[in-house]
Amino acid sequence: MVAGSYTAALGRKSVSKNGRPGSRPPLLGPAAVFIGRSWNRVHAMNDALFIHRIHFAFTITYHYIFPQLTMGLAPLIVVLKTLALRANNPAYDHAARFWTRIFGINFLAGVVTGIPMEFQFGTNWSRFSQMTGGVIAQPVAMEGVFSFFLESAFLGLFLFGEKKLGRIGHWWAAFLVFAGSWLSGFFIVMANAWMQHPVAYRRLQDGSFEVASFWGVLSNPWGLIQYAHTMCGALITGAFSMAAVGAFYLLSKRNEVYGRMFVRVGTIAGLVASAAQIFPTGDLHGRYMAKHQPVTTAAMEALFRTEIGAPLVIIGQPDIERQRIDNPIVVNRLLSFLIYGTPVAEVKGLNDFPKEDWPTNIPLLYFAYHVMAGLGTLFVLAMMLAALLLWRGALYQARWMLWILMLAFPFPFIANIAGWLTSEVGRQPWLVYGLMRTQEGYSSTVSAANGLFTLLGFMGLYAMLSIFYIFLIQRQIDRGPETAPDHGSYAPITVSGGAA
Amino acid sequence: METAWYILVALMLAGYVVLDGFDLGAGALHLIAARTEQERRMLLQSVGPVWDGNEVWLLAAGGTLFYAFPLLYAASFSGFYLPLNIVLWLLVFRAMGIEFRMHLANAVWRDFFDGLFSIASLLLMILFGAALGNVLRGVPLQPDHYFFVPLWTDFRPGPNPGALDWYTALCALTAAAILTLHGALYVIMKTTGALNRRLRAAVGRLWTVVVVLSIASLIATVSVRPTLLHNYRAWPAGWIIPLAVAAGLFGVFYFSRAGQERYAFLSSCLYILAMLAGAAFALYPVLLASSSDPANSITIANAAAGPASLSLGLVWWSIGMAVAIGYFVFVYRMFRGKVGLDSAEHG
Numbered sequence: 006m007v008a009g010s011y012t013a014a015l016g017r018k019s020v021s022k023n024g025r026p027g028s029r030p031p032l033l034g035p036a037a038v039f040i041g042r043s044w045n046r047v048h049a050m051n052d053a054l055f056i057h058r059i060h061f062a063f064t065i066t067y068h069y070i071f072p073q074l075t076m077g078l079a080p081l082i083v084v085l086k087t088l089a090l091r092a093n094n095p096a097y098d099h100a101a102r103f104w105t106r107i108f109g110i111n112f113l114a115g116v117v118t119g120i121p122m123e124f125q126f127g128t129n130w131s132r133f134s135q136m137t138g139g140v141i142a143q144p145v146a147m148e149g150v151f152s153f154f155l156e157s158a159f160l161g162l163f164l165f166g167e168k169k170l171g172r173i174g175h176w177w178a179a180f181l182v183f184a185g186s187w188l189s190g191f192f193i194v195m196a197n198a199w200m201q202h203p204v205a206y207r208r209l210q211d212g213s214f215e216v217a218s219f220w221g222v223l224s225n226p227w228g229l230i231q232y233a234h235t236m237c238g239a240l241i242t243g244a245f246s247m248a249a250v251g252a253f254y255l256l257s258k259r260n261e262v263y264g265r266m267f268v269r270v271g272t273i274a275g276l277v278a279s280a281a282q283i284f285p286t287g288d289l290h291g292r293y294m295a296k297h298q299p300v301t302t303a304a305m306e307a308l309f310r311t312e313i314g315a316p317l318v319i320i321g322q323p324d325i326e327r328q329r330i331d332n333p334i335v336v337n338r339l340l341s342f343l344i345y346g347t348p349v350a351e352v353k354g355l356n357d358f359p360k361e362d363w364p365t366n367i368p369l370l371y372f373a374y375h376v377m378a379g380l381g382t383l384f385v386l387a388m389m390l391a392a393l394l395l396w397r398g399a400l401y402q403a404r405w406m407l408w409i410l411m412l413a414f415p416f417p418f419i420a421n422i423a424g425w426l427t428s429e430v431g432r433q434p435w436l437v438y439g440l441m442r443t444q445e446g447y448s449s450t451v452s453a454a455n456g457l458f459t460l461l462g463f464m465g466l467y468a469m470l471s472i473f474y475i476f477l478i479q480r481q482i483d484r485g486p487e488t489a490p491d492h493g494s495y496a497p498i499t500v501s502g503g504a505a
Numbered sequence: 506m507e508t509a510w511y512i513l514v515a516l517m518l519a520g521y522v523v524l525d526g527f528d529l530g531a532g533a534l535h536l537i538a539a540r541t542e543q544e545r546r547m548l549l550q551s552v553g554p555v556w557d558g559n560e561v562w563l564l565a566a567g568g569t570l571f572y573a574f575p576l577l578y579a580a581s582f583s584g585f586y587l588p589l590n591i592v593l594w595l596l597v598f599r600a601m602g603i604e605f606r607m608h609l610a611n612a613v614w615r616d617f618f619d620g621l622f623s624i625a626s627l628l629l630m631i632l633f634g635a636a637l638g639n640v641l642r643g644v645p646l647q648p649d650h651y652f653f654v655p656l657w658t659d660f661r662p663g664p665n666p667g668a669l670d671w672y673t674a675l676c677a678l679t680a681a682a683i684l685t686l687h688g689a690l691y692v693i694m695k696t697t698g699a700l701n702r703r704l705r706a707a708v709g710r711l712w713t714v715v716v717v718l719s720i721a722s723l724i725a726t727v728s729v730r731p732t733l734l735h736n737y738r739a740w741p742a743g744w745i746i747p748l749a750v751a752a753g754l755f756g757v758f759y760f761s762r763a764g765q766e767r768y769a770f771l772s773s774c775l776y777i778l779a780m781l782a783g784a785a786f787a788l789y790p791v792l793l794a795s796s797s798d799p800a801n802s803i804t805i806a807n808a809a810a811g812p813a814s815l816s817l818g819l820v821w822w823s824i825g826m827a828v829a830i831g832y833f834v835f836v837y838r839m840f841r842g843k844v845g846l847d848s849a850e851h852g
Contacts, residue, residue, distance in 0.1 A: 113604045116557070117597040121590075123567055127582025128589055131651070134582075138575020139810035143818070146568030150825035153561040158832035161554035162839065169839065207813070213575070215811030219821070448583035450653040459590040466594055473601065477608050 056456035057129045057447040062429075063460060064121055066422055067467050071115035073421045076190050076236065077243020078108050079183035081274060086176050096262055096486075101179075102167070103263070103486035104247070109164045110477050114470060121463070123149075129456065133436050133446030139215035140206050141196050143222055148192035156185030187236065194235055198228025200437050201428065202297055214437075230293055231428070234286040237278050238424060241384055242417040244275035248391070249414035250482055252407040260485045265401050268410065272391045272400070279384040287381065288343075294431075295344045298438065300358040301431035304367045305374040306340055308354040315340040315352035319379075323371050365433040365443075373426035380420035387413055506815045507805040508790070510573035513822065515785040517569055521562035522633070522684075522781060523774050528552040528559055530688015532599065532626025533681070535619060538689070538707070542612075544700040545619060549603065550844045551695035556603060558836060560596070565829075572818055576650060576808040577792045584644060584652040585636065588668045592632050599625035627681065634680025638673030641784060642666065642729050643794035646801035650808075662729050664797050672729050679718040683780070686711040687773045690757065694766040695844050708761045708769075716754060719780070730794070733787040743786050749779035 082104050089097030123145065126134045134141075162170060163178040170178055199206075205221025206214045216222055251267025254260040295302040302308075307323035307330055308315055317340040321333035338348035345352075355363060364370050387409055394400035400407075432438060436446045531552050539545040571578040582589060602622030606615055639654070642662050646652045657667035660674075669677075689704045689711060696704075727734060737743045753776025760769035788794075792808055795801035809815060 109604075110608070113600060117600045120560075120564060120596055121593045123564055124582060124589060124593060126571065127567075127578045128586050129583070131579035131583035133579075134571065135575050135579035138571050138578060139814040142568060142572035142575065142578075142810075143814070146565070146572040146818075147821060147825065149561065149565035149568035150822060150829060153564055154558065154825075154829035154832055157558040157561045158829075158836045160557060161836065165554060166839065207811070209811050213811070215814040216817055217813065219817050448579075448586070450583050450651045451586045452653075455586055459586070462590065462594060466597055470597065470601065473605055477605060480608065 053449065053451065053453040053456060054444055054447050056453045056460065057451070058443070060129050060456055060460045060463075061125060064118070064125060064463055066425075067463075068115070068118040068122055069422055069425060070418055071111055071118060072186070072190065073239040073242045073418065074111050074246060075108065075115050076186050076239035077241070078104060078111070078246070079179075079186050079243075080240065081243050081247055081270060082108060083176075083179050083183050084270060084274075086179050090172060090176060096266065099486040100263055100266055103481070105164060105179075106481050107478060109160075110474065110481070112160065114474050117470070118467065128459075129448050129451065130436075130446050131448040131450070133441070136213045136441060136446070137200075137437060139209075139213060140199055140203075140222060143216055143219070144192040144196040144199075148189050148196075152185045152189035152192065156182055156189065159185065190236060190239070191232055194232040195223055195225060195228045197428070198225045198231050200435075201231070201432055202227035203437050203440055227293060227297070230286065230289045234282065234290050234424075235421075237282040237286050238417070238421045240278035241275060241282060242421060244271045244278055244388075245384070245410075245414045245417045247271035248275060248410045249412075252411035253482070254485070255401055256404065256407050256411060260487070263486045268391075268400060268407070269395060271410070272388060272395050275384070276388040276392045279381065279388050282381055283385060287378075292344055295352075298431065299353050300355065300362055301364060301370070302344070303353055303355045303358070304364045304370050305427065305431060306352075307367070307371050308340070308352060310356050311351060311354040313341070313351045314338040314349050315354075317343065318375075320375075323368060325367050362434065364431055366430055370427060370430040373423045373430060377420050377423040377427055380416050380423070384413075384417065384420070506812065506819075507809045509819065510569075510809065510815060511785075511789060511792075511805050514566065514570050514573055515781070517562060517566035519778055519781045519785075521559070521566050523687075523777050524559035524562055525556070526630075526684045526777060527688045527691035527770075528556040529626045529630050530684040530686065531692050532602075532622050532688070533630060533685050534623075534688055534692065534704070535626070536623040538692075538704055539700055542615070544698075545615075547696050547698075547700055547844050548692055549606070551692055553603065554840045555836065557600075558833065569822065573810055573815065574792060574803075574805070574808040575810055577803050580646070580651050580803060581793055584654060585639065585668060586653065587656050588632055588636065592629065595625045595629050595632070599629065630681040630684045631677040634677035635669060635673040637680065637784065638676030639666075639668055640788070640793060641676070641726055641733065642670075642672055643796040643802075645797050646793065646795035646803065648798075648801055650801060650803050662796075666796060672725055675718070675722050675725055679715075679722040682711065682715045682718050683777060686715050686757070687770075687777060690761070690766070690770040690773050694770050697843055705761070708757075712754075712758055712761070719750075719754070736787055736789060746779055746783040746786055750776060750783060753777075753779055 082101055085097055085101040085104065088094075089101055126141070126145070159178045159181040163175070163182045166178060167175045199222060202225060203214075204225050204227075205216065205218040207217040209215055247267045248271025251264045251269075251271055254264030255268065291302075306315075307318055307321070309328040314337065316335040316337045318330060319334045319336060321330035321335070323330050341350040341352055342348045344350065355367075391400060391406055391410060394403050394406055434442055434444075436443050531548060535545065535548055539548040567578075598621050602618045602620075602625060606618035606622070609615065609618075644652045644654055645665055655667045657669040658665060660667070660670045662670045662672045666673075686708065689708055693701055693704050693708070753772050753774075756772025757769055757776060760766075760772055790805045791802050792805060793803040810818075
């Protein structure tokens, strides 16, 4: 029953988005009556727009599992390598090498799932690409030219060139890989920010967009805030992952030198990042959004009616049909205070916006946002607790806290992805906010069946990649930091005659 | 301005084919030519530190194409939807094959990853060759410049072709042969011992195949689309390109015989660059020809981004690529010379 109404909602949504007369094949006229409600399900999977949206949503969501760890681990590896240089303690070198091995596997997964993203603008969203290529492609192409070349050039040296480069040289290789990955994130966030908040553009005669100011696109205020927020999120993932491996070693009473090191570095980095995630970056992001996408804010908070002294809903399921919230737990006036700094400010509700501009999937938007914000709050609490114990010298013996740290690591991945869902579902029904609607952007030449075919292909391929990924990462954790490097492929062999 | 970007995009694609071409070719040879574990490690070591960077040329070329000619990017990527997605899958398989292999010591897994790497490399060369064949032949563009080709129709390059017909299949085979030879020359240059000797012995036969297929595909191209000779008639200076093709081919033959491995590989680079230059010169100013009504063709004029975008882009693109080429010189210098088997390196 629940599943039925869910798919029915999807079907209805896609019909209204599509708005094409005769999009229901006439052949099924009498049959559709017979099939009844289940028709909607069939229809959704027949709808090319729906398939292209799911295609992008699935591939980008899966992809973002990896880059957030790449961008989160890279600076922590630089920290470990810096400590190794300063303290001259070989344990830090082993630790850096251990995380570098995990980084290498993770980086590869990020690269191979990232390549399809760059091409998917063209394959599945061709009308969008044609119209916005003059702007969007600037950061996308700059990512390729400025950061992919940098990353790929130094990744090989970072993974395999420690002896060849020496300690200082290898530190620089690590640093440049870190810089490349963060630069890459910058360009992609800037491309997305232009879709959220288009600036510095001009429209040509055919309606397409071109860049009016090079720096304007790269200094979009929305993007700068979003970038800071996204990088803090990545750092949280890196820090929690490091702390979790450390906690695992301490709880299993092996590699305890490294266990303590990982828990310590992870806790300190995690506390800083999770605090900065809420204030100032999350706070700024929320206010900027309330100003420029007020209807998204209303939908995120499930504020159906404009209110003076609007409440903040902490828990509760929004019922869009009846415009109410089931089993709500709310804090009165808090939403007004968070957005405008005063508890009596007026916050616009959904009723003040035309329905065709409402985000198309309000429940998903609402839950994504609440999952992100709820988890973000819990991260600060967990890290404050761990930092307090660390400061009192009790963390390594506090098994209950180590259990929390060990089990917490999946949640930053979820929170980061929920954050992106908030951003992207909240942008609907627009591709370029206020200028181009989602239904105007997809590849109308690619049929729903062809879209579904490649979507299924990606699902199968990524299932296989997931199995290898989990297996190989688990194997590295199991082997621990002090094991000899892997033998038997290209990695352990050196190049004779190379620059020493 | 549009012409400048046409040349830049063509250069980036050519850079991709020459660079990733050798590691694709090496991959295709991996299963057959490298027989022992030692030899396979040697072959992987020769491409291992550079393949990822080489593949970035494809991404950077794609991004640049998107920026300079949004309509071409949009129409061709959605039109070649199926083959392009298969290319993406193969790139994933291939990367797993190269990079995951070293993490597992088990011989069965090693064979599995070797197979993944080798078969994906072979299929990628074939698909890239077919892609070039499609561009040379033309596709059924509609008045709005969009199209969709299925994987195949009746295998004839008529007005309603699929991605694969006898002509594009010939192009695919030619590309596979050319890049396999290219990869062989690269591996020869980077290795010693039995692998090196075995590949040297194969170069002569591969070279003959390349010559035969190149001539066959040239004749086929001119018969499928005779208008491709138009630019050569209009600007006779273009005939220097076929001369460079011949020089490259001869260089491969001569230097391989003389045992000058580096020059043989560089000749192969010249040969590939000249072949691609010949195609780019013949196509200009059409980016993607219509196989039905020529008015529907995508040209540099109707596909280019706005003038401000194009002139702005020239600045950052030049700076970025100058720096990127700097990295490449640095990395290739770090990994220059033959692959050795002496000491163990941290992995």
